[in-house]
Amino acid sequence: YDPRRVCINPFPNLNLHIGKYRRTIGVYTAGGLFAFAHWLFLDAAVLSSHYRPPADAPYDTAPVHVTFVDWVPGILSVLGFLIVNMIDKDRIKGEEAYADPRAVWRARLILFIGFALMAGGLAGSVVSTYGVSYSVLALTEKLKTILVIKYVVKNYPERFTYYGYANVAQNISVMLSAVVLWMAQSVPSDYEYNLSI
Amino acid sequence: MAAGLKTVILLSFVLAVGFLLIILSCALWANWLPLLVALTFVVAPLPNAIFAHCGTDDFSTDGEGSGPVDLGRFITSMVVVSGFALPLILAHAQIIHPAACVMSIIGGGLVYGTILAYTATFSQESEDF
Numbered sequence: 001y002d003p004r005r006v007c008i009n010p011f012p013n014l015n016l017h018i019g020k021y022r023r024t025i026g027v028y029t030a031g032g033l034f035a036f037a038h039w040l041f042l043d044a045a046v047l048s049s050h051y052r053p054p055a056d057a058p059y060d061t062a063p064v065h066v067t068f069v070d071w072v073p074g075i076l077s078v079l080g081f082l083i084v085n086m087i088d089k090d091r092i093k094g095e096e097a098y099a100d101p102r103a104v105w106r107a108r109l110i111l112f113i114g115f116a117l118m119a120g121g122l123a124g125s126v127v128s129t130y131g132v133s134y135s136v137l138a139l140t141e142k143l144k145t146i147l148v149i150k151y152v153v154k155n156y157p158e159r160f161t162y163y164g165y166a167n168v169a170q171n172i173s174v175m176l177s178a179v180v181l182w183m184a185q186s187v188p189s190d191y192e193y194n195l196s197i
Numbered sequence: 198m199a200a201g202l203k204t205v206i207l208l209s210f211v212l213a214v215g216f217l218l219i220i221l222s223c224a225l226w227a228n229w230l231p232l233l234v235a236l237t238f239v240v241a242p243l244p245n246a247i248f249a250h251c252g253t254d255d256f257s258t259d260g261e262g263s264g265p266v267d268l269g270r271f272i273t274s275m276v277v278v279s280g281f282a283l284p285l286i287l288a289h290a291q292i293i294h295p296a297a298c299v300m301s302i303i304g305g306g307l308v309y310g311t312i313l314a315y316t317a318t319f320s321q322e323s324e325d326f
Binding site: 023024027028029030031032034035036039042043046047050052181185 | 267270271272273274275276277278279282283285286287289290291292
């Protein structure tokens with residue numbers, strides 16, 4: 001048993017055999033996923049604000065719009081993403097140079113907060129999409145109509161439930177991006193190897 | 198340097214075609230929003246270029262494992278994806294014509310490809326010291 005280990009079952013060591021460009025490719029992929037996530041949500045927001053009634057019913061109004069509440073899960077996810085990636089990875093592992101156990105403990109706590117923020121963002125997007133009856137938070141009628149069931153439960157046509165699905169997909173993509181970035185940056189660098197040569 | 202001259206002429210030609218496509222995609226439908234795509238792709242290589250010299254020293258191989266370099270790559274990748282996503286979203290919301298979307302994406306890809314090819318072609322000489 002290695003006391004520096006974080007998990008009982010260590011993460012599988014993915015050897016993708018991309019060689020020395022693995023870190024570069026991982027970072028590029030993470031950036032792309034991050035941007036993709038936010039454009040997906042912005043697509044829903046732009047669609048909502050440029051809503052046009054269908055041709056056969058030109059006076060219909062949209063029953064639902066993307067409002068600020070829909071932005072909140074994404075903002076939480078981005079906060080979590082930033083927190084998770086600002087932590088020094090060596091400190092989490094408890095390497096020799098950072099032997100202070102309190103510092104390791106604090107780093108892991110902050111890491112936990114970061115992941116909790118991302119998971120909270122994801123859960124929030126699912127809640128506002130599928131609508132769990134969230135009566136504890138529904139302090140006012142206004143809040144109730146927002147949090148309880150925004151899109152799916154009310155049986156809106158598909159072009160409106162897309163707003164909710166885009167929100168969920170955005171938060172999943174941000175999490176994926178964080179995972180990819182983490183894996184890419186955990187690859188041991190060639191630094192020591194070069195020095196020994 | 199005849200080969201270098203030919204490369205420069207070819208690249209500038211491709212760059213001009215790219216900008217032509219983007220400007221056409223704006224002008225044909227009198228909707229100048231796709232011009233943002235050109236701006237995006239011109240900005241795209243900047244973060245990489247700015248952060249490329251951070252954190253490199255004599256021992257590490259081309260900046261592997263440096264935080265600022267990673268940040269530059271992350272931002273570059275974000276901007277490139279934005280360049281492709283922006284016209285798609287505008288077309289999806291029926292703000293621009295779908296043909297304008299296709300033209301501006303192809304034009305933006307040509308512009309960005311030109312910049313990449315240019316740096317790839319002419320960065321060799323400085324590394325051979």
